[in-house]
Amino acid sequence: MKVRAKFLTSAVDPAKFPAPSAPEIAFAGRSNVGKSSLLNALAGGKLAHVSSTPGRTRTINFFGVNFDLKRPNPELLLVDLPGYGYAKISKSISAEWPTFIEPYLRDRETLALAVCLVDSSIPPQPSDHQLITWLRQHQRPFLVVGTKADKLSRNKLNNSLRELQVAHEVGAVLPVSAETGAGLKELWQMILEATNEADTASGQP
Numbered sequence: 773m774k775v776r777a778k779f780l781t782s783a784v785d786p787a788k789f790p791a792p793s794a795p796e797i798a799f800a801g802r803s804n805v806g807k808s809s810l811l812n813a814l815a816g817g818k819l820a821h822v823s824s825t826p827g828r829t830r831t832i833n834f835f836g837v838n839f840d841l842k843r844p845n846p847e848l849l850l851v852d853l854p855g856y857g858y859a860k861i862s863k864s865i866s867a868e869w870p871t872f873i874e875p876y877l878r879d880r881e882t883l884a885l886a887v888c889l890v891d892s893s894i895p896p897q898p899s900d901h902q903l904i905t906w907l908r909q910h911q912r913p914f915l916v917v918g919t920k921a922d923k924l925s926r927n928k929l930n931n932s933l934r935e936l937q938v939a940h941e942v943g944a945v946l947p948v949s950a951e952t953g954a955g956l957k958e959l960w961q962m963i964l965e966a967t968n969e970a971d972t973a974s975g976q977p
């Protein structure tokens with residue numbers, strides 16, 4: 773999919789989030805799972821910072837996307853979230869997760885879809901389960917993708933996806949790879965479906 777994407781703003785405080793406009797697709801998951809990489813792969817450019825050191829993204833970063841290059845305003849926003857920790861979690865989604873993320877996921881009226889990234893090359897993680905359960909309880913639209921699908925053989929990947937699906941109690945886990953581009957077309961399709969549903973719900977064309 774050919775799109776034009778550009779950085780809009782960073783925020784660590786709900787008061788600084790941009791005024792709600794176009795539908796938003798947020799990328800959530802543990803540190804180092806590949807959120808920024810997946811966002812870049814979808815947008816087809818180096819927008820978000822990628823790093824092998826966990827905890828690279830510390831702010832909520834908003835990127836505007838246009839399919840119709842003549843339109844002055846973004847038609848869709850991709851939102852890169854900081855990751856939650858490797859280790860302990862507590863009463864909020866994660867004790868280590870900055871406090872501004874929970875309000876974003878819970879209250880943002882233009883959030884059309886939270887893409888929950890889980891690493892397909894490791895066993896199901898309790899912290900991921902906690903986020904997915906929390907989104908379900910708050911009735912926020914979400915979808916689970918298995919990242920780094922390129923790291924496993926087809927057999928191992930299929931087994932891992934099944935395990936993740938059962939552990940997180942979801943209908944499907946979409947395998948994706950920012951390295952090879954696997955699954956990106958399918959993910960774009962799901963994003964556009966969620967965006968259209970959000971538009972219909974808000975009465976926008």
Ligand SMILES: Nc1nc2c(ncn2[C@@H]2O[C@H](COP(=O)(O)OP(=O)(O)OP(=O)(O)O)[C@@H](O)[C@H]2O)c(=O)[nH]1
Nearest residue numbers: 803804805806807808809822823827828829855950
């Ligand atoms: N093999 C493989 N490596 C990947 C893939 N996506 C990301 N990585 C690697 O995983 C590491 C973390 O990637 P990021 O995109 O920065 O992860 P993040 O989830 O944004 O991390 P934080 O911002 O720290 O929360 C980097 O070394 C990437 O090169 C993938 O699809 N395949």
Ligand SMILES: [Mg+2]
Nearest residue numbers: 807808828829
């Ligand atoms: Mg990141």
